[in-house]
Amino acid sequence: MSELKRKEVPQSTITYDKNKVDEPTGNIYEAISVISKRAAQINTEIKKELVEKLEEFATYNDSLEEVFENKEQIEVSKYYERQPKPQAIAVKEWLDGEIYYRYTDDEKEAN
Secondary structure (H helix, E strand, O other), X not given: OOHHHHHOOOOOOOOOOHHHHHOOOOOHHHXXXXXXXXXXXXXXXXXXXXHHHHHOOOOOOXXXXXXXXXXXXXXXXXXXXXXXXXXXXXXXXXXXXXXXXXXXXXXXXXX
């Protein structure tokens, strides 16, 4: 996930037009389901990225002494805290038509 893409997403609460959200599927519940699944994927990607960056600073200590965090580790953590939430990124991707979704055969038979 590119950092530029994350910066384009607003960080405050926004009200979206329901008709624009459900336009691709024709059903608001299906649209929200797709968006939530994409948000979970984004969250996993971000978490993996953060863990990889923080592992660079990890020092393993077998004792129960206090763990000291260095300045760079704190800056990395704060950077990720300032980023838009995965849900906001997923909604933006959905509205921009960047999310691919499909129905499985089981779901088609049920409809």
